[in-house]
Structure formats: structure tokens, C-alpha cells
Amino acid sequence: MPRRPARAAKGEEARATRDRHPAAASPRRRGRTTVAMPTVRIPRDGDDAVIEVDGRQVKLTNLRKVFWTSLGVTKGDLLQYYAHVAPGLLPHVQDRAMVMKRYPNGAEGAFFFMKRAPHPRPAWIETCAIEHASGNVIEFPMVQDLASLLWVVNLGCIDLNQWYARCDDVDRPDYLHFDLDPVEGATFAQILEVASILHETLDGFGMANYAKTTGSKGVHVYVPIVRGPTQKDVWAFTKALAFELARSHPRLITAEYRRAHRPRGHVLVDYNQNAWGRTLASVYSVRPQPRASVSTPVTWDEVARGIAIDDFRIDNVPARLAKLGDLWSPLLDPHRRFDLASLTAGQRASK
Numbered sequence: 580m581p582r583r584p585a586r587a588a589k590g591e592e593a594r595a596t597r598d599r600h601p602a603a604a605s606p607r608r609r610g611r612t613t614v615a616m617p618t619v620r621i622p623r624d625g626d627d628a629v630i631e632v633d634g635r636q637v638k639l640t641n642l643r644k645v646f647w648t649s650l651g652v653t654k655g656d657l658l659q660y661y662a663h664v665a666p667g668l669l670p671h672v673q674d675r676a677m678v679m680k681r682y683p684n685g686a687e688g689a690f691f692f693m694k695r696a697p698h699p700r701p702a703w704i705e706t707c708a709i710e711h712a713s714g715n716v717i718e719f720p721m722v723q724d725l726a727s728l729l730w731v732v733n734l735g736c737i738d739l740n741q742w743y744a745r746c747d748d749v750d751r752p753d754y755l756h757f758d759l760d761p762v763e764g765a766t767f768a769q770i771l772e773v774a775s776i777l778h779e780t781l782d783g784f785g786m787a788n789y790a791k792t793t794g795s796k797g798v799h800v801y802v803p804i805v806r807g808p809t810q811k812d813v814w815a816f817t818k819a820l821a822f823e824l825a826r827s828h829p830r831l832i833t834a835e836y837r838r839a840h841r842p843r844g845h846v847l848v849d850y851n852q853n854a855w856g857r858t859l860a861s862v863y864s865v866r867p868q869p870r871a872s873v874s875t876p877v878t879w880d881e882v883a884r885g886i887a888i889d890d891f892r893i894d895n896v897p898a899r900l901a902k903l904g905d906l907w908s909p910l911l912d913p914h915r916r917f918d919l920a921s922l923t924a925g926q927r928a929s930k
Contacts, residue, residue, distance in 0.1 A: 621639065621655050621659040626642055626644075633724065636701075637730055637733075639658060641654050645685060646686055649869065650871060654733075656893070658729055660896075661728055661729065661732050665725045666905075667900050667905040668728070668863040669723075670905075670908075671861060671910070671911070672722045672739060672861055675721060675722075675741040675743075676719035676721065676742040676749070677731060678693075678741070679731065679734060680693075680737070681734055682735045682867060686737060686869075693734075694717050700730075701726075705720070705723050705727070706719060707746035709746075709749055711856075721746065722739065738794070738866055739860065740858035740860060741858060742856070742858060743756075743810070743853070751806045751808065751810070752853075753803060753916070756801045756817075756859065757821065758797065759774055759847070759848060759849070760847045761796055761847070762843060763844075769831065769845075769846050770798050771798070771883075773848065774882050775883060776824065776832075787803065788802045789802075789907055790876070790879065790882055791907065792873075793859075793860065794873050794891070798882075799859060803909070803916045807918075810853065812919075812920075814850065814851070814853040814855075816919060817853045818851075821834035821849075825848065832848055833846070833847055834847070834850065862874060862875075862907050863875070863896065873896045875899070
């Protein structure tokens, strides 16, 4: 993943520019909880097709290619899933650089990462050009609407991996997060226990916090914040909190980033994913797991009662989203953002 950009002078920040096609602006859904089902249907009677989405021609390929052999789930099924969940998904990824993780041969096949938006591409694909420490400027695609979402997924992207900061200021994220992962020997029940501990801790700071399954092995916990602190500031805060949790619960939690030093049977509170340029699978992302599990928002009551990763899959998440709405819509509400700058300033003043 990319490194934090070098600074030519104190206070200088990463430069990013966006290429915005005039027709690419799409309505932003801020704070909405209801989700309407789409009218777009992915063709199933051929391998390739061109469909019209909001006046744009989207070319889809290899629609009958099987992406999950044991399930019989095809690339066309994957595209249809994303068409179904797009109203809930899109507000969480819009205006952010997208790292493409491509699985050309499906979930069981090899994958590769791709950062630069490929050529040729439709003129309506917006990009975010970010300068890196090497001086390289990488032009990432952005998923702004259903057409661009289907275009990215058609490249073989099973899950979506967007930047934490928006393109207009790639140094300053609008959320912080913790990635809870099992160390060898740990159970998912322990993951949920740690999630509840973290939830209580963040509540104690007055931070609204929201959970989702990773769709793989763990749980993600996100906190929406007021933009201001740099990605490095956010990383430092999450690191300090992760190590404090490890000190308070030494038999359950570790914050040790070195894999070989992590104690068996513990849960890793991974703060390092808050580093500049890192990504995590987005909300509503399908994961390349045996049952096509989905990274799904869950309530804290569900966490307390007990859930399993495979409770949320490509075949049932669209119905859950339609029934419950987007449980993560509060992350989009500017009035629910925590002012992390005031907290860190207060901590510095008390030292």
C-alpha cells in the first residue's frame, strides 16, 4: 500500500486532485436509513452485455463465469448483488480513491492489487490523483454511482477497498477504526467480547461507534470524526488506545503488530490499518470466502447476543438491507462526528 507522502516543508500535506466529469455528479445520500431496491437487472442469457445505467453504457463481461464453484455463484450474480446494495453502499465510498483488488478467476483464484485506473476506461469514471513519497502521482478510480460501481466490480473486484480520507483532503480522514482479528487459537466469541469492550470504552469517550463484520474472520469498529487531525494523528490515538486495552485485558487482547510476537488465543486490536494509504474492505463488500460472506453492519445488541460471520452472505444481505435500512447511515451524519482534535489537545495540555 502507498506510504505517507514526504513533506517539503513543515505543515505541507499530500496533494490530490480529482478529475470530475460534468455528468458524473450523483445525489449524495447523507444520513438516510431507508434503502430502495434498484431497477437495474444484470443479463443472464449471455457471457457479455452492454447495459444502460442512468444514461451511461456499461460494458459487462464473462457474466456466466463461476466465481464461487461450490455455490455456483457467477460473476453476473456478484454484479447483481452490488446493484441491489448500491443505495446503501455508495454514500460510504463516494469521493474516495479506490484500490482495486482483482480476482479475474473468482474467489478461489489468485488476486492482484491495482491502484492506477486502467486505460481505456469510460470518460465518466472520476479519478483521484494522489502524490506519493516517491514523487509518483497515482490516479485512482472513484466509485461515485451505480455505473462506476458496476464498472469496478466487472474488473474482477470482489470486495471494495476505498481510502479513509476523501479526495479533497487525503491527509485528513473522517473516521477512525479498529480491526479486530483473531490470533491463532482465538474464537469468534472472543472477537465479539473484545468488540463489546471496545464499544464500552469508546462510549466512555463520548464517541459514537458502529460495528460491522469483516466478512472474513473479525469485526471492524468505526468512529466518525470531524475532519481536522491528520491520518498520523488518528493513527497515534488508535495506537495508544489499543495498547491501553491490551494492558487492561492482558489475557484477552493484544496490540502487538509483529505477528510472531502475538500471544496465542488473543484478539488483535489492529490500529495500524489507520496508517496513511491503508485500506479495509468497505461496508457491504462481498469477501472471497467459501460462503460468499459479506462485511455487514450489525447492531450492538446483535453483537451482545452473538452472531457468526456466515450469518451475512451474498444471498441474504440485500433483503436485510431492504428491511433494516443502512445501519451505518449515522456515519454519514455530520452532527454525529466526534471532535478528536479537542480530545487530543486536552490530553496534550494535561501532560
